[in-house]
Amino acid sequence: MNSGIGLVFPGQGSQSVGMGKALCEAHPILKEVYAEASSVLGYDSAALCFEGPAERLNLTENTQPALLVSSIAALKTLDSAGLNPIAVAGHSLGEYSALVAAGGLSFQDAVGLVQKRGRYMSEAVAPGTGQVAALLGLTPDVVREVCCEASSVGVVAAANFNSPGQVVIAGEKAAVERAIELAKGKGCKKAIPLPVSVPVHTPLMQTAADRLAKDLAAVQWSDLKMPLINNADAKAISRAADIPPSLVRQLPSSVLWEDSVHAMAKMGVTTFVEVGPGTVLTGLIKRIVPEAKLLNVNDPKSLDATLQALSATHSA
Template structure:
């Protein structure tokens, strides 16, 4: 058996996430205490109650999701469950790199807090957004984006799974491309509740900020292969992780290719780490039964997984 850890991206966060894990698992609790020292807000309050209603703001979402992911990883590692490969959707890539030993908890959390602020700043003052397009292939959707380019920037920014793509950019251009997609046969076009056009050229300022930030960050050697969003596979020996992360924030996420590559590598089991089970759905739609995926969000799910693995 070959195992992969898959880390969820932004969008599935919710108030209360991690509270039961914090109460039931000392290893999770220890990680959150480390994460708290890396941010300038009360991370437990935002995750568990979110009284101020800020969890969905990207500068809060990103470090909270990373802390959650690193906490679950620590519990699994303590139980002797270590993956052969790791990958993360967008934001989740930082948790995958932490799993692989590239970052410690505090570095991963502080970097994603910085990334969230940089992405929010890049979107400020420019009407922009993202729309999920269902039931259309990439070449046809690309033609729709090309036809809408006179209205502004619009790009395919997420290749999630067959039949589910996401476009992003200037609002007028995204709306024009979505209308063209419906005419071309798309089943639905769903505007996403996000604060920017992530993974598009509009995030170039965030990429610049990350490049400057990474100059002062220590990147440790990977202890296991990570599949990168902007590649859809493992990096080459000469690829710089910092450069790949800089590119990631402003280019399309190749998640479908990532999942197909994991299947090629012989991965037959995956654990989705993060709130929700979006990635589990992408796995089923992309590689079918070739990879069995187990979502882990709650204490009950984690305890059940540990029992299953202990009996294996």
Template structure:
């Protein structure tokens, strides 16, 4: 039996048309999408298929849309008897990983990330926060610049994605100042991200306090498959620890590079990106070029993976 790891995309991977081919092909996908519309009291399926893109991109819509899309693919894989030996997700994608690992049920997870998105959206004044991707500079060099920032400007490491690609987050003024200093320190490029807030920075702490209440009202179980947490890059299965780490995740850096480094050290045959897009597969190749990857986002890519998984098994 082949050993595979599942990874799940986060916010930014959403795109109008996502999930449509799966919805039209599989009854169980259609059922899950329609149940999500009812549970969330939002025409999520219509937004996913027809847009507009700016409405789908709103944090409170993008997060449940991406989760339900990934959860639907997981259900199709489970039907084929395919389960991963470990999972992880990028930021929001961690919730999809918890669904795949049986710690969260899909509709409960969708409602939880809808609330998470609302809290993140309103945690800091619109337009006052920012994020930027720093290319071509290592983590220590970036941290040195951030450590030298004025105390009244908050800028933190937000996403440690892969060698040479790290995202910073904080106040708009702080990120603008840090961007100039990082270029002077040798960054090849510093690219502002099209996001609505300073995610994974200290400025998200107010959202984490409210979010802990939402988590307490969500049914959470021990994970049956290890989930590598964003906050620690370590495997976790205990539900209490999962809860604590999900709260911390809102204002802590996503250590995705470390997670991938640990994955490729394991005896696994492939890393499978489950959900819309190919961003995470690209990060895998930056960490280990020869690691076999799959992206599953439509009936064709689903079948291609199933065929590979079942050959000679």
């Protein structure tokens, strides 16, 4: 049964100290997931996720593996449900969790890749030179226009098309500030600076993408058990050969999250399960496809509720 289920995995910004701890305490088998990650990373992954400190957890090259590990541990708790998802997707970094879930690459390889990805992203721009902000209340076309106009003072681009009326822009500080000014003149309801120092999903990430391409070429990829709706094109991919180029394009390109969710709905996904820390994606999906059923797994309580809802669907 389980038809109509899609799994989605969170990206950077969903991390918090203590994430995954209650799940791991309730399901001690999950310790193996953290131990496997620690052997790749060279430090205690569980200690960083469960105890912090926040300053260390929030460093991009630590955040990315921490979120991947927490998401895959959460996914493991769903093993008993015998899920058969129609499709998977992940927001930016979450795309790697989704690929592990779909059988595209091994967990160990994914941990190593996202650690490098985080490091390359941090090194692509000098600290303190980038800025990221969410613009509320504008259409995608108006945001693109604003970025185009503001690019006379530096690099700025639409980084994430998250949900109707929420687009994240990123780039060089002066250009982002100019874009915010222009956006307000075009009816932007609110501009919220985000606590992300790396202007990801803009052309400033091309050097990071070029470095990552070599690492992606060095790991073993497999065809996916279910299609992944990718960030760069919001298209379904399932062939091993299509995955690395899509991940290389992902870094300097916008995350087409709104389009990706619509694509999943068109494929027949009626129940979205957010697997991993936080409920950011659940909130976005609620605005994109209001009629969808939304579940999440990030602690024992949400896991129980999700298993219950899935078994009810199963027996219906």
